[in-house]
Amino acid sequence: MAGKSPSTQPKSGARSAPKTAAKKSATKKPAKRKGGARNATKPSSVPTPKPAGKIPDFTPEQDLDAYRMMLTIRRFEEKAGQMYGMGLIGGFCHLYIGQEAVVVGVQTSVKEGDQVITGYRDHGHMIACGMDIKGVMAELTGREGGLSKGKGGSMHMFSREKDFYGGHGIVGAQVSLGTGLAFANRYRGNDNVSYVYFGDGAANQGQVYESFNMAELWQLPVVYVIENNQYAMGTAISRASAQTDLSKRGVSFNIPGEQVDGMDVRAVADAANRAADFCRSGKGPYILEMNTYRYRGHSMSDPAKYRAREEVNKMREEHDPLEQVKARILKAGVLDEAALKKIDTEVRALVMEAANFAQESPEPDPSELWTDIVAPSPAGEVQS
Ligand SMILES: Cc1ncc(C[n+]2csc(CCOP(=O)(O)OP(=O)(O)O)c2C)c(N)n1
């Protein structure tokens, strides 16, 4: 077992780097930045995602699978938003609408035993991981049939069966936990990869860099998927980040990274498979910055006054992930409008079934307040 544990020896060359960087910054005057804090009142400009090279095409089957999954996420989120407005869902609720291509594309590289972990904008990840949409919706309504028995809510769901490790409300917390999952893979000597999703805002969290350091030092199999949706709550990335190219955030740790058009599911899948191959072959961590966009507010209570309506409309009209796939399907003659409409009707029916289940499932029994607080010991007894 000991032979399989990650080496604690520092990699050669790692020590000289900080010295050079420190010397340079001591003599250099701080440069004036464009779009930084001084421009805080200016509207943010959304960087248009650009493909790095030729993106491999999807087969018609891949396009259809991606379309159906992205549509399921979108219709689920629309319904959740509606139910929130009706007072059927309470507490925090962060919708994933606009970002669907990220998780759906990344999932094409996930294999049995790989782990997925994310923050609080997690409904899409759970659906893409194959978790029961009825269980997700019933958790949002706080009912017994929810994946956390109605005790976790939108941000706190988990599935050992699907290797989904949450659902975390503390910004950035999932990065160190997910790096730990990668450590377990390395320790066990398997070829599984841990996929760690976090946002552009979370990318400024200190624990992210402690995690990066250990991940590279121990060559841990972890794909860090930074979902850059351009805002952290109401703060545009250019107002909060000195380095807005988040794919470069691993440079000082020697972690490779790339920027990806996160609105194009083919580009996401291509990059994710490249990153996963890199990690599985024992080369250590990899960073993917997904340039994406959320159409709704940060959470259900956000009126989104920090950005112009036109900005949102432009992204929807020119980059919508579902419309891109739909256009390809129609152009290639794989399906016609009527057949696509039928898929939409089927998806809506599944979401409606989940919504009904989430309203019919009973409230958790008050005795549940005292369960699932402490994990059972390996011997089976619950410790107090
Ligand atoms: C440690 C911590 N600090 C602050 C918050 C409050 N908070 C919740 S979400 C959020 C913004 C995070 O933005 P980003 O990482 O870009 O993710 P996004 O919401 O855009 O998906 C903040 C500051 C928190 N939950 N945890």
Ligand SMILES: [Mg+2]
């Ligand atoms: Mg963000």
